[in-house]
Amino acid sequence: MAGIQQLQISSCLRIAQLILLAVLAVRLAEATGNIGVNYGTLGNNLPVPTQVAQLVLSTTIRNVKIYNPDQAIMQAFANTNIKLVVGVPTESIALLATSTAAAQSWLQTNIAAYMPATQVTLLAVGNEIFTNSPNLASQLVPAMTNLHTALVTLKLDTQVKIGTPHNLQILEKSYPPSSGAFRSNITTEVKSLLEFLATTGGPIMVNFYPYFAYSDDPKNVSLGFALFQADAGVTDVNTGLHYNNMLDAQLDAVYSAMERMGYHNIPILISETGWPSGGDPLELAATPANAQTYNLNLIKYVTANKGTPLRPGTMVDAYIFALFNENMKPGSLSERYFGLFNPDKTAVYNLGLVNNTSPPATVVPAPPANIYPPPITVPAPPANVYPPPITVPAPAVYPPPAPAVPAPPPPAPAAYPPPVAVPAPPAPIVLPPPIPVMAPVPPVQSGNSGKTWCVAKAGSSEADVTNALTFACGEGGADCGMIQAGGACYNPNSVVSHASVAFNAYYQKFGRNYWNCYFGGTAVITITDPSFSGCSFH
DSSP states (O other), X not given: OHHHHHHHHHHHHHHHHHHHHHHHHHHHHHOOOOEEEEEOOOOSXXXXXXXXXXXXXXXXXXXXXXXXXXXXXXXXXXXXXXXXXXXXXXXXHHHHTTOHHHHHHHHHHHTGGGTTTSEEEEEEESSSHHHHOGGGHHHHHHHHHHHHHHHHHTTOTTTOEEEOEEEGGGEEXXXXXXXXXXXXXXXHHHHHHHHHHHHHTOOEEEEOOXXXXXXXXXXXXXXXXXXXXXXXXXXXXXXXXXXXXXXXHHHHHHHHHHHHTXXXXXXXXXEEEOOOSOOOTTXXXXXXXXXXXXXXXXXXXXXXXXXXXXXXXXXXXXXXXXXXXXXXXXXXXXXXXXOSBOTTSOBSSOOSOBTTOOOOSOOOOOOOOOOOOOOOSSOOOOSSOXXXXXXXXXXXXXXXXXXXXXXXXXXXXXXXXXXXXXXOOOSOOOOOXXXXXXXXXXXXXXXXXXXXXXXXXXXXXXXXXXXXXXXXXXXXXXXXXXXXXXXXXXXXXXXXXXXXXXXXXHHHHTTOXXXXXXXXXXXXXXXXXXXXXXXXXX
């Protein structure tokens, strides 16, 4: 009798296990990677945050990444069920690294005050710190640790995770993907970061841009490989794994780099990726058709959950850059045309994201007429103003390996497949014309050995200068420590004075090119040293 009862119990347990496995299988089958969007705000013609929230609600997107905890934006997304990744400004890192109390105060003011109505799921601390703000590298993980401790105190640590975005320049080697390795000069900092992420459950956030890989080297990188299209691809000679698209190769290079340091289970979050729909005459791949193709295929890639050759079946979330075409972004003209929507909230091209719409059945990339800036007498940097709070994505270093140097313009490729023929162009899609503005003109050199500086332009509106200052010290990666309270350049404590210091720090850092001193027309190059009593403009 006891034996029969034992058999019955075993049978019941077996049935229960089978039911549980079936339920888990269904849930896993239903689970897909999430598509989100980066909402940048450096445009002078963008909708107000409440209108933006309504626009997002009219789409299938339910994940949004913002670059700072702007009060109006945080309130606009309250009670929408839209999940937010919130940026922690780069300039806040030094303070947050000092103590848990400082971190808790920041969290209570900027995050907890809006929860639970506003759903915050992840904090993105700084942007590309290891490559663009190396002076803060040693303070990054302490700041993240203090934020996590404060989240635990506030009982928010299960809802809100912590990460920090990187570009592919953190890799010293990335090709073939199995050779992926972090730069040797940041090994200590990366090790600390990975240990933190493994302990707290946060993702490693990486900005991936196959567009820049292709546009920087179209002879060796095929368009089809960058666009997820049928392509001969490339085979990793070490593993025999075959890669049909560049994003797979880039992801596996990061996975390999983490495995090389002993970390096998940290998820990757694609914090930025996208393709521009317009550009200047040299940016032939920046077309609406190519942008539509890349983002359509990205959405299919993420939601299919196929994973990568190295990590098959691994789910990954991706945030498309960006929500809007933003007319205040520096760099090449294409930087202003990464948006899915125009400022008037009309779609730049159809991705099937707007409710009650469907994506086109087939899209073939083509290079229709590009967006040209107005004619000028000197080579013009991108028209209009400065960018949404992001830094220009940086490249992974390919063979032969060499240390990467952080500096715009856009990054180098992340994989080198053999070239293939570019598909034949279909009928062009016409973009709205850019807003014409005058480009900055390089100054005439004088008897100062060619030394130049960048300062705020007299007559610029304080609002525009403030926005440019925010970008320079934040996503722009300029060293703004001198204009913090107690810093050598804090006084005079004015927007114009602080902006001049920040603009010049950015200008000097990125090579003193005239396009590095634009900031939407709020800056000007000078041949007169603007240094003053204790404040040195390096």
